[in-house]
Amino acid sequence: MLALFDRLRAAGWTVGIVTNGTADNQTGKIERTGLAEATGRTPDQDALALYRLRWALDDVAEFVAWFRAPHGRTPDAEVS
Secondary structure (H helix, E strand, O other): HHHHHHHHHHHHOOOOOOOOOOHHHHHHHHHHHHHHHHHHHOHHHHHHHHHHHHHHHHHHHHHHHHHHHOOOOOOOHOOO
């Protein structure tokens, strides 16, 4: 994998890593595997935080759509 990154960078490509894990967990993995050196930089903590926020907002949007949809008559609906 690292050799591939080296070849891509030599060809003028910009190489980056995007992850949905926690910053502490993923940063450690990236540093231990040498991917930070292969890409030429370490993970941007703000980018990781923004990705996690987007992921959370996608979940909220899904639940809002579900709550706004018509509901059938069920024992749970009757109680609420």
